[in-house]
Amino acid sequence: MLIYVVNTRLKLQGVQFEKAAAEKDVSKKPKEQYTGILDCLYKITTEEGLLTLWNGTLTSIILCCNPAINLGVYMMLKRHRFLIDISDNHSDSIAPFINSFISKFIATIVTYPIQVLQTRHRASVEIKKGTSNQQSLLSSLYRGLNSKLLQTCLNSAIMFVLYERLVDILTAHLLEN
Numbered sequence: 501m502l503i504y505v506v507n508t509r510l511k512l513q514g515v516q517f518e519k520a521a522a523e524k525d526v527s528k529k530p531k532e533q534y535t536g537i538l539d540c541l542y543k544i545t546t547e548e549g550l551l552t553l554w555n556g557t558l559t560s561i562i563l564c565c566n567p568a569i570n571l572g573v574y575m576m577l578k579r580h581r582f583l584i585d586i587s588d589n590h591s592d593s594i595a596p597f598i599n600s601f602i603s604k605f606i607a608t609i610v611t612y613p614i615q616v617l618q619t620r621h622r623a624s625v626e627i628k629k630g631t632s633n634q635q636s637l638l639s640s641l642y643r644g645l646n647s648k649l650l651q652t653c654l655n656s657a658i659m660f661v662l663y664e665r666l667v668d669i670l671t672a673h674l675l676e677n
Contacts, residue, residue, distance in 0.1 A: 502541070502553035502554065503537075504556060504560070504622060505544065505552065505553050505554075505555050505556065505622045506537055506540045506541055506544070506553075508556075508619060508622040508623050509534065509540055509544065509622070509623065510534055510537070510540055512623050513533055513534055514533065541553070548624070552624070555621045555622045555624070556618045556619075556621050556622040559614050559615075559617060559618035559621065560618065562611075562614055563611055563614055563615065563618065565610075565611065566607045566608070566610075566611040567607070569603070569606060569607035569610060569611070570600075570603050570604050570606075570607040570656060571603070572603075573602070573603035573606050573607065574599055574600050574603035574660060577599040577602060577603060578595070578596070578599055581595075592664075592665075592668075593661050593664075593665070596657075596660045596661045596663070596664040597657045597658075597660070597661050598657075599660070600656045600657045600659070600660035600661070601653045601654075601656065601657040603656070604652050604653045604655075604656035604657070605649060605653050608645075608648060608649055608652050608653070609645075609649075612641070612642060612645055612648060613641035613642065615648075616640075616641050616642075616643070616644075617641070
């Protein structure tokens with residue numbers, strides 16, 4: 501897990517967060533930039549403690565349910581021929597594409613707040629506590645969802661189309677022999 505913390509820190513170095521910008525003290529010197537992976541590992545360990553490298557481990561374990569939800573919903577949609585009749589010759593690639601797109605959409609919607617919390621934890625960015633507006637807290641947990649859905653749903657759709665084509669090719673080849 502420690503490499504994920506380092507990766508997040510390296511990606512976010514130099515980014516000003518709302519809290520940090522609001523509380524910026526002129527007398528404090530700016531935080532030094534990491535020069536690489538080993539430098540980042542060293543600085544995190546010495547300045548924040550060894551356990552900081554394990555930030556986000558619990559959320560990573562919880563996020564194992566994302567691919568499980570994705571695969572489970574995909575298989576259910578495929579089995580029940582939801583939306584598209586797979587026996588139609590024109591739906592060889594359309595059915596897996598749509599089914600996987602829908603399944604990844606559901607998995608991402610369910611797990612996205614956990615992903616946001618994980619990233620914030622790894623970056624050591626605190627979430628505003630005691631906010632009176634729960635709607636703003638909820639919207640902050642879904643910030644960036646549009647781009648994440650586009651990225652993950654398309655990736656999943658293409659992957660499952662390729663998977664189904666590969667299964668068809670391998671099955672046909674094995675049945676010939």
